[in-house]
Amino acid sequence: MRGMIGLALVLALAGCGRREALQPAQGASLPQTPAEARVQPTVDQLLTPTPTARPARSEEVLRKSQERQDDRFDLPPQG
Template sequence: MKRGAAIVALALTLALAGCGSREALRPAEGKALPPKPAMAATQPTPTDLLTPGPQERPDRSEELLRQSEEQRDDRFDLPPQH
């Protein structure tokens, strides 16, 4: 029973591994790319459309706090009034 399940799992894994496509992306037959953006100089390619821009994938700020610093006195940090 366990051996049969392992063979089925291996077969499914191999079947899924063969599903990947290595061809360049292009529109389906009879379909066209989306219209050119109004301010774009050229028609974007499928690769351009799939590449995330800086707003979709912003850079991470990995700056670490090197040493603690004393907070400055805040003149607006007043105690609550009764």
């Protein structure tokens, strides 16, 4: 019985999602235009992460182990 109530609750919550474009709240405006931007970015442009924020994943597989080269700056702590 509990499982059916939980399932019904999850289905009800899943149907509550809104599928319309995001807009600033009524009476509010978009954030200030960035200093170096020529025009005000749109909502979609503001919500799209830059490549720096979400870098591409490297799928390169290490084929064989390699010994690390000496690092002259890798010194033990003083003390």
